[in-house]
Amino acid sequence: xxxxxxxxxxxxxxxxxxxxxxxxxxxxxxxxxxxxxxxxxxxxxxxxxxxxxxxxxxxxxxxxxxxxxxxxxxxxxxxxxxxxxxxxxxxxxxxxxxxxxxxxxxxxxxxxxxxxxxxxxxxxxxxxxxxxxxxxxxxxxxxxxxxxxxxxxxxxxxxxxxxxxxxxxxxxxxxxxxxxxxxxx
Numbered sequence: 001x002x003x004x005x006x007x008x009x010x011x012x013x014x015x016x017x018x019x020x021x022x023x024x025x026x027x028x029x030x031x032x033x034x035x036x037x038x039x040x041x042x043x044x045x046x047x048x049x050x051x052x053x054x055x056x057x058x059x060x061x062x063x064x065x066x067x068x069x070x071x072x073x074x075x076x077x078x079x080x081x082x083x084x085x086x087x088x089x090x091x092x093x094x095x096x097x098x099x100x101x102x103x104x105x106x107x108x109x110x111x112x113x114x115x116x117x118x119x120x121x122x123x124x125x126x127x128x129x130x131x132x133x134x135x136x137x138x139x140x141x142x143x144x145x146x147x148x149x150x151x152x153x154x155x156x157x158x159x160x161x162x163x164x165x166x167x168x169x170x171x172x173x174x175x176x177x178x179x180x181x182x183x184x185x
Contacts, residue, residue, distance in 0.1 A: 036052065036055040048120065049117050050064055052116050053109070057109060057110075058107065059107065062084030062086055063081050064135070065085045067133040068132060068133065069125055069132075071133075072109075077108060078109060079107050080106050081104060081105050081107065082097070082098075083095055084098065
């Protein structure tokens with residue numbers, strides 16, 4: 001339409017929206033490394049590795065709850081993403097392969113996180129190579145949707161007491177990010 005205006009075919013562009021291309025999104029607070037370890041330490045022991053893997057390996061909620069023992073190579077310090085758990089509108093949860101081949105990937109586990117993963121596998125994971133890493137009690141998947149990890153379909157808010165309590169089993173106290181120090185020139 002802009003070209004039609006320039007060529008003199010039409011007088012003005014009817015498709016223009018004032019400030020239509022302007023996006024103003026405020027920066028979201030992020031947890032520092034110390035904050036992540038503080039959240040992990042405040043969590044119930046069975047969720048400590050979940051917090052650390054999610055934060056430092058960038059695994060999505062469905063990928064975390066879909067992990068099997070065979071997906072974690074402790075010798076190499078790698079986790080393999082081979083699939084994820086999705087929740088259908090009916091509430092049924094299914095394990096499925098990633099949407100594309102690019103979704104299948106290996107992710108390095110930081111050395112500082114490996115001890116928590118080893119401890120978790122020893123205490124909470126199901127036995128056998130196909131055993132679930134098992135974040136929830138009695139072999140069930142953790143409560144919440146696969147898209148947010150909270151009991152709602154809206155984006156999680158870390159300072160939300162319900163979300164932190166549901167995901168990590170923390171006491172009902174809000175999490176606040178550590179203030180970022182500012183430089184004075």
